[in-house]
Amino acid sequence: MTMRGIPLWAWAAAAALYLAAAAAAMEFAWHRGLDALTDAGAHRLDLYAASLRSELGRYEILPALAARQDSIKTLLEAPRDSRRALLPAVNGYLEAVNKDAGSVAVDVIDLNGDVIAASNWNQPVSFVGTNVAYRPYFIDSISTGSGRFFGIGTNTGEPGLYFASAVRGGQKVLGAAAVKISVDPLEHAWRVPNEAAMVVDGNGVVVISTVPAWKFTALAPIAAQKQAQIQATRQYAGRKVEALGYERLDDWRNGAWFARLPDRAHPGRERRYLVMSRSAPQAGDAIMVVLDLSAARRQQQLAFAFVTGAFLIAALYALYAVQRRRVIAERLKAQDALQRANDRLEATVQQRTAALVTANERMQEEIDERARTEQKLRDSQQELVHAGKLAVLGQMAAGLTHEINQPLVAIRTLCDNARTFFERDQPAQAIANLERVGKLVENMAVLTAELKAFARKPETQTVPVPLGDAVAHARLIYEARIRDEGVHVDVDIAPDAIVEAEPGRLQQVIVNLLGNALDALAGRDERRIRIGARRADDPARVMFFIADNGPGIDPQVLAHLFEPFVTTKPRGHGLGLGLAITSRIVEGFGARISAANPDGGGAQFSIEFVAAESRQ
Missing domain, CATH: 3.30.565.10 (Histidine kinase-like ATPase, C-terminal domain)
Incomplete structure (x- = not known):
């Protein structure tokens, strides 16, 4: 049996070959797409780690520099009742440092954990008077000399990274200087289409994320004891940390793995992503990049489309070859009939051509005659327009005669007077009369020039x-x-x-x-x-x-x-x-x-x- 002139076994073999080729091409494209994603993810992790290290390095030394200021040491050494006089200078210094550094706030904390001076001392929401004795960054700075902590501000409710350094007077710890920085610029700079980036702290909580819905959620459920410790430090402003819904699946090459996470574009749904991780500059933290698999799927679709297109072209070519053989056979049969019809057509064309030549000659004569007629019409119209202008000139003649006669009479009188003045040896009066004659002649020249220009035949452009x-x-x-x-x-x-x-x-x-x-x-x-x-x-x-x-x-x-x-x-x-x-x-x-x-x-x-x- 055949279909369109091709045996059925050939169609079956082509279909099997097509399915095998499509499966192999899609698998190859999938692997290449994932490898490209892992390369891009590794590059992104390098960039994110470098930017995070640079951002932290800018501010990490700031508390230590502030702790060396004599005015801050003097404030912490002074008794409580005598600190009021020292506060304006310290607050002004902290405000200037905060403005130059571009941080959120810089403050000074005594040994009781009370903020006694701050850069935002004169703001509606000020840290002055806040007790931070329970905050890990304060505890670590007093005990070890420095501290670092990510949390949500208890006053502002805004997340940030805190750095603290002990203030010493000799060998004695007087208090601490702390700085808070915002991570919003990092999140903004890390936002890339089809990609999400986040920083996970030592508690397994997402503290920095380009997806706002993922922030302050945990990659894994947090035990009750750990939740109590977090609540004690108020690291996340007293909120309970919920699980993100993260599930690690199969591993892939180059340290990447598949994971199921909430869909960024469709809340309430889950989606599979490719995830890569790297240690963050802060101990215990990790930077994670979440890569959308849509690019790899598009590679699969392109491979499938390419294989399908190639097989369709081959099938169409096969059908074309079969059909072409049929057409050639039919064309040979019709060639004799076409030749006979062509002979008859040539005879008819010769007859029609002779008739068309005759008609064309008559038409050309008519065109020439019409062109001559149109030229005559244009010439007549031009003469008619010029005649109309001359008719208007005739209507204006009476008024213009009066305009010209008056200057002529005046010129005659002025000339007679000038001759009389010359005879009386009064050249000044005679010259004045001649100047008036000149002005009258100029006025008459302007009028006659307008008439001449009006009467002239018009331009054609x-x-x-x-x-x-x-x-x-x-x-x-x-x-x-x-x-x-x-x-x-x-x-x-x-x-x-x-x-x-x-x-x-x-x-x-x-x-x-x-x-x-x-x-x-x-x-x-x-x-x-x-x-x-x-x-x-x-x-x-x-x-x-x-x-x-x-x-x-x-x-x-x-x-x-x-x-x-x-x-x-x-x-x-x-x-x-x-x-x-x-x-x-x-x-x-x-x-x-x-x-x-x-x-x-x-x-x-x-x-x-x-x-x-x-x-x-």
Whole structure:
């Protein structure tokens, strides 16, 4: 029997080989993963032991140095009723030492075990007045000269490591000096993902741990007698030490072993870990590192996935080879039929190609004709825009004639007066008249330059143009009409209102709109025009508007206002092309123009330009 062309015995042999290879690969990966964990754990233990030794070494000598201070010896030798005068100096010294060392507290203890001076003498929680005669570090320091002890503070409830040293006056023990340090920095520095570290003291109690829930628990249940001794020293602030739930399982290589502990991520559950241990710098203590086995399990999963993938690829290749033989056979059978069909297709393609060539030639002719038509249309539009500008120039001619005639009359009069002054030998007055003539000529030159620039055919490329400059040029052209008709023009152009436009065409747009606004104010008692521009909500756009207080725009005309030959002016006063030309120019800038009748009356034209920097 076969399945997909392969015998069943071959499938069975492949399955057996796959299971054996997968089991061997997973076992090999498991061992390699555990060896890598033990190497990492040994390295971690070295680091933790070094950091603990360094941290303890920083503070171990501090009590001995404090015990040598004469002020502390004098305080302990003095009678109780005369110590008050000596306390400020000692307390200040202890406070400075504690601040410089970065410890929790430094204190002085008399032979009765009473703390008579402390660095936190002025804090809300002070050690002054506390009796520590039952603490092992005090007992050891009095009897042996030094003591070391890990416990929870009876005043603060905070765990810490205590160092103490006897204070001697000659051969006599006067008391002890002690320092308390916090282990929080160590716990913080030891925190590593997928790993836990802890220090176990001589009682088998976890006193330092990167897992807060494990602190002050015992690796094994503590006997009642031992519990009583612990309670007597109040080493753990009087709390009963509970068992952690630690169970040692099988051993592994390099001093590592498996153990069952509470799951760090899921309280209430247990989990198997790889544990390694090393003696701590403090006698009787041990540093333990608890390593998560998930990395080794991932190695197993990767090995399983690799073997599975390899066998799947082999199986797929076998199926592909069988299927390929079938396809080749079918392809040979179909090759003759395909050749016949190909011959017929080539004949059809030749016929269709001839038809497509003919159609393509006709299409190319149409494209060329359309291109010529579009070029003619652009030329016509350009001439229409220029004609519109000349029409505006014609409308402005009357006002400009008055503006030019007045300076000419003044120039004629000033020249006659200058000749008279020269004849009278008064050159100073004659020169003053000639200077006034020069200023009048300059004013006329500015006006004619604006007209020349306005009449010039526009450029074909947009550039950044400040709207304030374009409005100023337009106002200059209509300055005489604005003054003679008593129109109040209010301009509010933001400094950053710079748009992409062709300067000449932009000026023509504003001139057309300003001229329409002046026309709309004819016959009004109060004549006002507002012009403004500022950035829109979209920083890539600039909003420009020009509004008047005229009669507004007929609503029936408003919808068709920008169409050619649509006008609100009387017959003979316009062809209705100004706004149509303006609309085409604005659209050429990539802008949008609109008209409306505001609630306050009058008409308003708005243009939404493209900001200049948005195209950089």
